[in-house]
Amino acid sequence: MKNCKFLFILCLVTLFRIELYSESTIVNLNQLNDKPIQLVPSIYVLEDPTNALDYLSIKSNEKNLRFQKVTNAKEAFNFSYSKSTYWLKVNFTNPNELPMDTALVISYPRLKTLDLFLETHDQVKNIPSGYSIPSNNRPYQSRFFVFPIQFSAKSYATVYLKVNSPNAINLPIQIWKQKFYDRHEIDDHVIQALYFGITLAMITFNLFLYFILRDISYFLYVLVVLSSALAIATHNGIASEYLWNYSPWLDQYSINIFISVVLILFLIFMRNLLQTKNVLPKLDPWNWFFIVVQIILPIAYIFSFDTFIKWLVLSHTVTSFWILLLGVLCSLKKQRIAYFFLLAFSFLFLALIISTLRALGYIPTNVFTIEGPQYGSAAEMVLLAFALADRYNKIIKEKEIAENKVKINLEKSNFELEEKVKERTFKLNQTLSVLRRDLDVAKKIQENSISIDPNLRKNLYFDYRYLPVSEVGGDFFDITHLKDSSYRILVADATGHGVHAAMITMAIKGLYDPIKEFELPPNKVIEIFNEEFMDNFVSLNSLLTAIIIDIHFENHTIEFASAGHPAAVLIQKERTTLLPKTGRMIGLKKQTHYENKRLNFGTGDRLFVFTDGVYEVVNQKEEEFGEEQLHHHLLETRELPLFDVLDRLLKTLQNFQKTEERQDDLTILGFDL
Structure with missing residues (x-):
């Protein structure tokens, strides 16, 4: 009798549930495995153009509301850009003897409002989501919207989704077993x-x-x-x-x-x-x-x-x-x-x-x-x-094609050049004697260009040595009496030597003579000189170093500016003070700035200004004499007269080199202060 009553009650409950869910397709969670179930074919949709409905009003008037299936949707709903709110409804059943952990996934990230209502036999649970909810407050951290749902054993449940967004409303909806979705999420991130x-x-x-x-x-x-x-x-x-x-x-x-x-x-x-x-x-x-x-x-x-x-x-x-x-x-x-x-x-x-x-x-x-x-x-x-x-x-x-063309043209040019060289060698030999006579004339002209006014020696005690490699050279110097007891010294060295360098020294003299007596500090004179050189002689593709030193005996000071020139040496008792570079070489760039520096000197101090040919002498072992040995020699001979100091220096260099042939022009000036 008791068994009959139980069967009768079970039949009533079953009929009641069939009647309750007959209006919609029921998703059987027993079909879930390692793949998801596409929920769109099982979902009913209600459009709310007024945006006024909420869950309670839907439940209280559900029979009069027209939830409908979207027959042409298979994997997702696409409502495009719509101002309406959409309500989605889907029913689930879990016939298993054990609870089932699932994940309801909407794999579209631009939904502003996405609220889920889970309705079971004993409660209604609301889970808000959408991008209007901070990600930390969402039920599951993902690039999509994921709702973890646990379905009790042998249970029925209804899920409502409320969707609204200013963006296009696309709703691909799936349900996964939770463990498989977790694995899928890892694979997706990979x-x-x-x-x-x-x-x-x-x-x-x-x-x-x-x-x-x-x-x-x-x-x-x-x-x-x-x-x-x-x-x-x-x-x-x-x-x-x-x-x-x-x-x-x-x-x-x-x-x-x-x-x-x-x-x-x-x-x-x-x-x-x-x-x-x-x-x-x-x-x-x-x-x-x-x-x-x-x-x-x-x-x-x-x-x-x-x-x-x-x-x-x-x-x-x-x-x-x-x-x-x-x-x-x-x-x-x-x-x-x-x-x-x-x-x-x-x-x-x-x-x-x-x-x-x-x-x-x-x-x-x-x-x-x-x-x-x-x-x-x-x-x-x-x-x-x-x-x-x-x-x-x-x-x-x-x-590569351009390089090959250049190579072919170069070989052709070399051959033509060799023929022309043979042809012209004879003519060059004929004119060699003429050139030698011209060099002698050029030598005399250059010597006259660097001649020293004898009147300077009345108040300025100095001596110098000027030895070009050939008949003419690329070194140039000038000593000018400015006013009172002030003197201006220029030493310049054009790159290279020989005729080309000698021509540059003529250019130096032509540019320097008009400006050398300007009442300007040395750095300004060098800046003017650099501008004039760049304007007139940049096509010569030559550079030069130069140093201008103003000696003021009245207040015992030295002002100087150096355009990449070797440091001059000031001998003060038993120590040396260097006058270093204060700017780049002349001829590199216009509007170059040169720094002006000042030093004090005392009675009995001695100043030496020179070109790099003095210390770049190389011996047979290819060892260079060097600035350090030069400075030591000048300091060691400080008690000798200037004439003897310079003569001894030339002998020292000759002994070091062990040959009379020099590699570069040599110029050195010494001053007793």
């Missing part, structure tokens, strides 16, 4: 890490190439890849998960702004890489038109989202089509690099078109239309890298 790792490698490598080659195409490629990666990270929810955990404004606006940035950079990159300004000059103004559109529309869209969102999304498609069209036209003109560009952008273009059409509700939402942009971006990134690699190979080949 794929994302692989994509963004490749992106980072591409950025780093091409940035490195940019700094080596200084080719702006590589830098523009880096910007394109970086902006594309940010757009993808925003599109697939990675940015919301890792870059900003809670920013409703960015979640709402960032994806379309980043797409506009990608298109702007792509237009600039295309103009540079394909040279569309030269190849398609009539179409080039349209590039700037589309760039301006992609700047203005995102700004307008920020101020009025509802008004401009569809226009902005449409502009992305039109601009992408324009870039694709130019790629086709450049390919028709047989630009090799355009083939790579066209193929690369075709993948991105296809992905962008699919994303746009899905956002506007013209194609269904599924795994392919959701993940398509990321795959397209990866293909575009790799193919563009091939395009740049091909560009680099082309540059290398062009360089």
